[in-house]
Amino acid sequence: MSLLTVERLNVVFTTHQGKVKAVKNVSMTISHQETLALIGETGCGKSVIAQSILRLLPSNAQINGRILFQGRDLLLVDEKTMASIRGKEIAIIFQNPSLALNPVYSIGWQVGEPFRIHQSANRNQSIQESVRLLSYMKFDKPESAVKMYPFEFSGGMNQRALIASALALHPNLIIADEPTQGLDRTLIKQIIEQLDRARKIHSSSMLLITHDLTVARSISDWIMVMYAGEIVEQVPTLDFFQSPMHPYSQGLLQSLPENGFHPIPGQSPSMIENLSGCQFHPRCQWAREQCRWEKPGLLPINGRMVRCFLYD
Amino acid sequence: MKDLIFQRKKYFTRIGGFLFILFLLIAIFSHFIAPFQLRDRFDPFLPPGLKHLLGTNDIGNDLFTEFIYGSRTTLLVGLLTGAFAVSIGVLVGLFAGYHGGVIDELLMGITDVVLMIPRIPLIIVLSAFLRPSVGLMILVMSVLWWTSTARVIRSRTMQIRTMGFVESARCLGFSNWHILFYEILPNIVMIIIPEFLITVASAMISEASLSFLGLGDPTLKSWGMMIHHAFQRGGFLNGMWWWYIPPGMGITLFVLSMVFLSFAFEETEIGMGEEVAIVPFNR
Amino acid sequence: MIELQNVSYEYSKGWPRKQHQIVLSDISVKLCMGKTFGLMGHSGTGKTTLGKIVVGLMKSYSGKISFHGKDISQLKSPDWLFFRRKVQMLFQDPQGSLNPKKRIDASLRDVLKITKIPFNQQKQAIEDVLKTVGLSTDFLLRYPAQLSGGQNQRISLARILLLKPEFIVLDEPTSALDISVQAQILFLLRELQKNHGLGFLFISHDPEVIQYMSHSIGILKDGSLDIIQEG
Numbered sequence: 001m002s003l004l005t006v007e008r009l010n011v012v013f014t015t016h017q018g019k020v021k022a023v024k025n026v027s028m029t030i031s032h033q034e035t036l037a038l039i040g041e042t043g044c045g046k047s048v049i050a051q052s053i054l055r056l057l058p059s060n061a062q063i064n065g066r067i068l069f070q071g072r073d074l075l076l077v078d079e080k081t082m083a084s085i086r087g088k089e090i091a092i093i094f095q096n097p098s099l100a101l102n103p104v105y106s107i108g109w110q111v112g113e114p115f116r117i118h119q120s121a122n123r124n125q126s127i128q129e130s131v132r133l134l135s136y137m138k139f140d141k142p143e144s145a146v147k148m149y150p151f152e153f154s155g156g157m158n159q160r161a162l163i164a165s166a167l168a169l170h171p172n173l174i175i176a177d178e179p180t181q182g183l184d185r186t187l188i189k190q191i192i193e194q195l196d197r198a199r200k201i202h203s204s205s206m207l208l209i210t211h212d213l214t215v216a217r218s219i220s221d222w223i224m225v226m227y228a229g230e231i232v233e234q235v236p237t238l239d240f241f242q243s244p245m246h247p248y249s250q251g252l253l254q255s256l257p258e259n260g261f262h263p264i265p266g267q268s269p270s271m272i273e274n275l276s277g278c279q280f281h282p283r284c285q286w287a288r289e290q291c292r293w294e295k296p297g298l299l300p301i302n303g304r305m306v307r308c309f310l311y312d
Numbered sequence: 313m314k315d316l317i318f319q320r321k322k323y324f325t326r327i328g329g330f331l332f333i334l335f336l337l338i339a340i341f342s343h344f345i346a347p348f349q350l351r352d353r354f355d356p357f358l359p360p361g362l363k364h365l366l367g368t369n370d371i372g373n374d375l376f377t378e379f380i381y382g383s384r385t386t387l388l389v390g391l392l393t394g395a396f397a398v399s400i401g402v403l404v405g406l407f408a409g410y411h412g413g414v415i416d417e418l419l420m421g422i423t424d425v426v427l428m429i430p431r432i433p434l435i436i437v438l439s440a441f442l443r444p445s446v447g448l449m450i451l452v453m454s455v456l457w458w459t460s461t462a463r464v465i466r467s468r469t470m471q472i473r474t475m476g477f478v479e480s481a482r483c484l485g486f487s488n489w490h491i492l493f494y495e496i497l498p499n500i501v502m503i504i505i506p507e508f509l510i511t512v513a514s515a516m517i518s519e520a521s522l523s524f525l526g527l528g529d530p531t532l533k534s535w536g537m538m539i540h541h542a543f544q545r546g547g548f549l550n551g552m553w554w555w556y557i558p559p560g561m562g563i564t565l566f567v568l569s570m571v572f573l574s575f576a577f578e579e580t581e582i583g584m585g586e587e588v589a590i591v592p593f594n595r
Numbered sequence: 596m597i598e599l600q601n602v603s604y605e606y607s608k609g610w611p612r613k614q615h616q617i618v619l620s621d622i623s624v625k626l627c628m629g630k631t632f633g634l635m636g637h638s639g640t641g642k643t644t645l646g647k648i649v650v651g652l653m654k655s656y657s658g659k660i661s662f663h664g665k666d667i668s669q670l671k672s673p674d675w676l677f678f679r680r681k682v683q684m685l686f687q688d689p690q691g692s693l694n695p696k697k698r699i700d701a702s703l704r705d706v707l708k709i710t711k712i713p714f715n716q717q718k719q720a721i722e723d724v725l726k727t728v729g730l731s732t733d734f735l736l737r738y739p740a741q742l743s744g745g746q747n748q749r750i751s752l753a754r755i756l757l758l759k760p761e762f763i764v765l766d767e768p769t770s771a772l773d774i775s776v777q778a779q780i781l782f783l784l785r786e787l788q789k790n791h792g793l794g795f796l797f798i799s800h801d802p803e804v805i806q807y808m809s810h811s812i813g814i815l816k817d818g819s820l821d822i823i824q825e826g
Contacts, residue, residue, distance in 0.1 A: 041773045043743055182771055184638055184800050211773040255778035257803035263779040267746070476691025483652060484754060485679040485709050494705065498696040 108146025
């Protein structure tokens, strides 16, 4: 039995500008101790998937489908159960985690929060756990560090302390939503190493959401490419970088610095637009008449799934 | 939970808007709504009845007519004071917040001095020496009531001044005037309107208080004056609640309507977050 | 050409005792039109500060900066206004450069007020510049929050291009963008340089991007500039 199975997930937002189909019929599976990288541009819907799993969507969202976590459909459980799952069985790391730190509480108090909430630790116990976590993160003099405030540390140290805290309760699934967005290379490297290490220690699975291909390459087993709310390719990581099949995947790889920064012409469709046929056809160099009117299905080919008429 | 708050806000805003427009219409169309003239005299001390909805006062004037016409003065004083005071406050706040440095110190120093002046006592003193009139009240209140607006606008301007688009505008070569009035001002309109509403409410209550103390314009029938007359001319002693309660309620309801309306203008931080949707101010 | 001679910048800050910070020290470099000078260095205020000084947003530096031979600190209008238009800066945060309360067409039209293009030519000028940056006129009716990072960056570029600049300081223009969008913007910048002879001061912490875009490269370290490549 897989750890997480998403079946035919559809998320539609009702806004005053109309209905926005953010996620269209997405299905995926993450097995135990596996890392899946969900790749796509900002606005393609990948964060919405993470928020759906965690049931953190705003009220104007309509969700259809099933999200099975360890056999339970998360869309059907009550909020209280969900709250006990979040943070404990499913850890969440959002973009710029250090922004989640409250400047008026000490680092120790905030890092110890998971223990107080999920393990009914009292104040002293949670501080002790914080000391342990901070020393593991190589903070200088952790006993005094726990009393200090976030502004007294660098952004990088805060980031890592928070990640350590988020992962402290041995989660089964780690969902990291753009954890390295906007950071410089050294910090990206540190954070990815930290996540990788944590994953191995806790034997967790990870859903890594990112637009940074290099990051995805370094720690994922599978890559899922999203475009305009749909999955367009689902492939083992090595195969993705060696031989990407979907034209968008190929375009992404061509955009990489090492391949010469070749841009994909055109723009991603906004979530409100509803294109006929294949969502990518206006930007695709191999687009045919068929692509304009018919929608390609996600088909299994050579051990992966691809949504393109080129392979039909 | 968030939704609950939004729902409530929507109802508050609607009630506030309705009341506000209602009173505004009453004030504008007083001629058409009032059944009689202010000067008409009937039997005095009549209780409310079909002909005189609020009865009559000690000299026989219809109280309902007084109430209708009273709205004019009260609203006029409130709205004019609000407009003038907020205009001064916005200008002071914008300049102080944008330029900083010496100009800021100077303007804030002036603000502090004005804050020290006791408002109501000053008007009382002035009324003792000069003829009490609506114009005097509006003038003095406008000159004293702008300080809190100035402070609020100043801090918001200082925040906005550091935002990227202001720097971009300076880089592109826009003049300071353009930046102040075309770039920054649109971003503080949402704060100016609640400030205006609150200032109006405050001015109205002050006018009522001053009139009640007998310092209002005796020739104009504001709600405050009505209450003053009620107390002075035996309305209270004779238990004629229909004389002083309606104007009091009028003031209360109008002030409440402004407060409710100001709820509509609370909004989330502009452009600070990631995907900030365009938020229309009436959700 | 923009030439920097012995440019330094320092400031004192702190309480109770003021601490002296030297941000830039004795920087001399020539920035040519039609070429890109890549500026690298640690995250911090040094690179951005230099960019702002070159553009004239910061005036409290020591040393001399000449634009076409004239010292910019001595310029008076109309020469100063000319300089202001010809040397521009593109900032890092795409959404931050545009007034969130203004529609895109209003933001663009405002810039035209400075250029004093007659009203009947304004519509064409806006259409032309949108075409140059690769956006359709649909975008005119939208607000910045409705646009993606890449699109906002293009609009900011469009605003700058309306002034027909000669030199643009680009402060980490693609750091906040997705990889595919980054490739598009870099491509656009190179095209603009080729077609309009623009000079760039390209600030970035990404060595690969710098390598790809720059003719000359300098590294800002402890306030001093090490020029490691001349192009």
